[in-house]
Amino acid sequence: xxxxxxxxxxxxxxxxxxxxxxxxxxxxxxxxxxxxxxxxxxxxxxxxxxxxxxxxxxxxxxxxxxxxxxxxxxxxxxxxxxxxxxxxxxxxxxxxxxxxxxxxxxxxxxxxxxxxxxxxxxxxxxxxxxxxxxxxxxxxxxxxxxxxxxxxxxxxxxxxxxxxxxxxxxxxxxxxxxxxxxxxxxxxxxxxxxxxxxxxxxxxxxxxxxxxxxxxxxxxxxxxxxxxxxxxxxxxxxxxxxxxxxxxxxxxxxxxxxxxxxxxxxxxxxxxxxxxxxxxxxxxxxxxxxxxxxxxxxxxxxxxxxxxxxxxxxxxxxxxxxxxxxxxxxxxxxxxxxxxxxxx
Numbered sequence: 313x314x315x316x317x318x319x320x321x322x323x324x325x326x327x328x329x330x331x332x333x334x335x336x337x338x339x340x341x342x343x344x345x346x347x348x349x350x351x352x353x354x355x356x357x358x359x360x361x362x363x364x365x366x367x368x369x370x371x372x373x374x375x376x377x378x379x380x381x382x383x384x385x386x387x388x389x390x391x392x393x394x395x396x397x398x399x400x401x402x403x404x405x406x407x408x409x410x411x412x413x414x415x416x417x418x419x420x421x422x423x424x425x426x427x428x429x430x431x432x433x434x435x436x437x438x439x440x441x442x443x444x445x446x447x448x449x450x451x452x453x454x455x456x457x458x459x460x461x462x463x464x465x466x467x468x469x470x471x472x473x474x475x476x477x478x479x480x481x482x483x484x485x486x487x488x489x490x491x492x493x494x495x496x497x498x499x500x501x502x503x504x505x506x507x508x509x510x511x512x513x514x515x516x517x518x519x520x521x522x523x524x525x526x527x528x529x530x531x532x533x534x535x536x537x538x539x540x541x542x543x544x545x546x547x548x549x550x551x552x553x554x555x556x557x558x559x560x561x562x563x564x565x566x567x568x569x570x571x572x573x574x575x576x577x578x579x580x581x582x583x584x585x586x587x588x589x590x591x592x593x594x595x596x597x598x599x600x601x602x603x604x605x606x607x608x609x610x611x612x613x614x615x616x617x618x619x620x621x622x623x624x625x626x627x628x629x630x631x632x633x634x635x636x637x638x639x640x641x642x643x644x645x646x647x648x649x650x651x652x653x654x655x656x
Contacts, residue, residue: 340365349375349403372399379407380497382433385447388501391431395506405508405600406499409608412536412598413548427504428453430591432464434570436555437495443475444567452588462587466570472558473567479559487519487528490557496532498553498572500591507595511551511572513609527568528557534609535616536594538576539586545576548616549590577620 344352344366352375356366376383376392376399383389383402395401429451436444446466451457467473479486498512512532519530532553538546556569574587582590601608 336361336365340368340371344371345374349379349407353404367397367400369398369400372403375399376403379403380433380435380499381442382435382445382447382497382499385433387449388431388433388447391501391503391506394503395508401506402508405595406497406510408510408600409514409603410509410511410534410536410594410598411601412534412594413612426453427502427588427592429503430588431501431503432466432572433497433499433501434466435497436567436570437497438475438477439493440495441476443477444473444570446570452584457584458588459583459585461581462574462584463581464572467568471568475557475565475567477557477565478563479561479565483521487521490528490530491516491519494530494555496530496553496555498532500595502592502595505592505595509595509598509600511591511594512553513613514603515607515609517610517613522556525558528565530555530557532609533572533613534594535612536590536598538590545578545580546582546586548577548619549582550575550613550616551591551594577623 339362344355347355349372352366352371356363373389383392392399392402429449432448432450434444434446434448435442448464448466450464494516495514496512496516497510497514499508499510501508511534513534514532516530516532519528521528532555534551536549536551538544538549551572551574553572554569555567557565558568559565574582574590576582
């Protein structure tokens with residue numbers, strides 16, 4: 313029997329090369345470094361050897377940096393180092409879609425573990441290329457924060473950021489182009505809990521041109537369960553991110569606003585205290601779901617808008633019924649008064 317047949321026989325009988333015979337340095341340097349996050353996580357489940365090699369923090373640090381360049385900021389990397397499994401924990405928290413739509417028991421804000429700040433790590437991509445990256449810290453203990461409307465602004469009022477995005481084509485086609493090619497990641501980090509979550513839908517939920525200024529507003533965000541009872545204005549809330557673009561036809565666009573607010577179903581901004589309770593609940597109890605079609609966020613937002621429309625329609629009907637009852641009562645009182653005057 314020739315050598316090739318002998319080798320084939322050995323392979324068929326289980327004598328072929330296995331992963332355990334490959335030097336760990338080769339696996340780690342030439343194989344694992346080529347994997348993305350989900351594949352690397354799957355590799356860790358194959359064997360104890362691969363688990364030990366696949367869970368090393370430097371691999372996950374590289375994946376996090378390539379996925380979200382903002383995490384290279386020292387303020388963020390220092391926070392991630394305190395997570396239970398470092399960058400691997402951070403990736404598990406932030407890579408998937410945040411699904412927080414289950415009504416929880418009402419929690420007293422005073423019973424929450426206090427956190428002194430929330431950190432936002434934000435990256436915007438156009439055609440898969442990074443065009444904006446920033447980290448913002450927000451203190452969460454002052455009376456000003458707790459009582460004022462919750463809002464995170466990444467840009468100063470007069471600050472703009474130039475981008476390579478160029479406006480071309482008709483308005484409707486251009487808005488559709490922006491919706492198809494923009495992607496945003498907004499990761500909220502709680503240093504006290506050592507948890508993080510990506511509150512962005514990834515793809516925009518809608519794109520519109522402002523009727524007065526002509527600027528293009530691109531909206532992202534997550535719909536979360538609120539603190540209110542069923543049917544109330546805070547049953548669900550919209551943790552919305554708005555990116556505003558300006559510029560001239562045929563020229564490069566600039567970003568003039570990147571902000572995040574938390575709104576109830578009436579469109580009112582929640583204050584810092586209530587927003588903090590909802591965000592901390594989302595980070596702690598929100599489910600992380602795998603991205604499938606990429607349209608999950610938009611579909612959920614459209615469901616939320618429809619729920620708002622139905623709620624507002626019911627509210628208007630109740631208000632009209634109340635108005636009619638008041639009018640009927642007034643007419644009855646008026647007629648009764650004059651009947652008494654004329655026929656007494």
